[in-house]
Amino acid sequence: MIPFNKPYLTGKEAHYMYDAVHTGKLSGNGKYTKLCQQFFEDEYGFKKCLLTTSCTDALEMAAILANIEPGDEVIMPSYTFVSTSNAFVLRGAVIRFIDSKSDQPGLDEDAIEALINKNTKAIVPVHYAGVACDMEKIMNIASKHNLLVVEDAAQAIDSYYTFSDGSRKALGSIGHLAAFSFHETKNIISGEGGLLAVNDERFIKRSEIIWEKGTNRSAFFRGEVDKYGWVDIGSSFLPSETIAAFLWAQLENLEDIQDRRKQHWQMYYDGLKNWAEQYCVQLPNIPSFATNNAHMFYIVCKSMEQRSEIIQQLKDHDIHAVFHYLSLHKSPYYQKKHDGRDLLQSDRFSNNLLRLPLYYELTPQQISEIIKIITDVKG
Numbered sequence: 117m118i119p120f121n122k123p124y125l126t127g128k129e130a131h132y133m134y135d136a137v138h139t140g141k142l143s144g145n146g147k148y149t150k151l152c153q154q155f156f157e158d159e160y161g162f163k164k165c166l167l168t169t170s171c172t173d174a175l176e177m178a179a180i181l182a183n184i185e186p187g188d189e190v191i192m193p194s195y196t197f198v199s200t201s202n203a204f205v206l207r208g209a210v211i212r213f214i215d216s217k218s219d220q221p222g223l224d225e226d227a228i229e230a231l232i233n234k235n236t237k238a239i240v241p242v243h244y245a246g247v248a249c250d251m252e253k254i255m256n257i258a259s260k261h262n263l264l265v266v267e268d269a270a271q272a273i274d275s276y277y278t279f280s281d282g283s284r285k286a287l288g289s290i291g292h293l294a295a296f297s298f299h300e301t302k303n304i305i306s307g308e309g310g311l312l313a314v315n316d317e318r319f320i321k322r323s324e325i326i327w328e329k330g331t332n333r334s335a336f337f338r339g340e341v342d343k344y345g346w347v348d349i350g351s352s353f354l355p356s357e358t359i360a361a362f363l364w365a366q367l368e369n370l371e372d373i374q375d376r377r378k379q380h381w382q383m384y385y386d387g388l389k390n391w392a393e394q395y396c397v398q399l400p401n402i403p404s405f406a407t408n409n410a411h412m413f414y415i416v417c418k419s420m421e422q423r424s425e426i427i428q429q430l431k432d433h434d435i436h437a438v439f440h441y442l443s444l445h446k447s448p449y450y451q452k453k454h455d456g457r458d459l460l461q462s463d464r465f466s467n468n469l470l471r472l473p474l475y476y477e478l479t480p481q482q483i484s485e486i487i488k489i490i491t492d493v494k495g
């Protein structure tokens with residue numbers, strides 16, 4: 117059996133969790149939380165990092181920080197996970213969904229400006245499969261219209277964007293705010309877990325308060341105030357130390373994990389390239405401004421029938437390949453609220469995209485087997 121995903125353990129997770137348990141500090145914001153946050157700030161240039169219990173939570177914090185109020189509009193792709201939109205809908209936002217590009221499930225940057233009006237507050241690019249949206253274009257539009265940019269970088273750890281002047285920045289360090297996920301299906305995991313990256317200094321102080329249930333407890337612990345109390349809205353967004361300890365073991369092995377995933381990804385790409393060309397199947401496109409963090413290997417079939425056939429062939433060999441999002445503008449919850457525009461590329465990815473197994477412990481033999489089964493599907 118080859119599952120779609122298998123969470124990878126580096127071997128140190130239980131050790132660090134044991135250590136966290138025995139230091140007696142189990143709630144959040146202890147030694148391991150600080151180690152992880154410092155790592156992200158140093159490695160990727162995020163101004164301020166706060167670990168959260170999920171990327172969903174980090175996005176909810178971002179929506180609070182963005183001061184989203186009922187009736188405000190937020191622009192994001194329709195081809196994304198529900199948490200991207202839920203976070204803003206919870207604050208009363210109207211979502212203006214944007215189509216994907218024909219060669220990229222991420223949002224079509226050229227369609228953004230037509231949707232901007234006086235109610236627009238934020239743009240939420242999603243770096244699908246860890247491949248960057250055109251952040252220079254998005255940041256220019258945002259600054260022209262005075263909008264906030266919240267990167268949904270759930271899948272985008274250790275991936276980069278190159279600006280036209282040649283400078284390079286990590287995804288999640290470019291927008292005003294960014295959210296990452298450490299869910300067990302992502303590259304770096306802690307079971308459930310996430311991170312809010314705050315890059316605009318205006319938000320740093322308030323982000324800590326929202327993180328600490330609306331209190332200024334963090335400032336109190338640093339000795340900056342002599343008592344702490346309720347100063348703003350907030351919630352319980354901190355993960356416990358055991359989760360942070362688990363994450364720390366993963367971060368120590370980040371390079372090894374990334375190298376292995378990239379090898380797997382390249383093997384799929386090389387093995388499927390000729391077949392894909394022959395049968396009109398689209399393979400992932402990495403734009404020249406983007407890097408590949410090998411979060412996902414997907415193919416875009418020419419039809420739903422072709423996709424079903426490939427899923428079935430793999431299933432017959434006990435291999436689990438899965439499709440991905442259903443366009444949010446057509447979801448039972450949002451379709452009546454959607455403004456009626458067709459988003460054809462988003463629908464095409466919903467119908468035709470197929471994700472192949474990709475995890476650390478996959479072997480070259482297994483990848484060869486998967487490639488063989490897929491390339492035996494003719495037509």
Ligand SMILES: *Cc1c(COP(=O)(O)O)cnc(C)c1O
Nearest residue numbers: 170171172197199270297298299
């Ligand atoms: C995984 C994912 C999320 C949610 O992450 P959680 O940590 O499970 O809350 C949000 N957005 C995108 C694009 C994702 O892939």
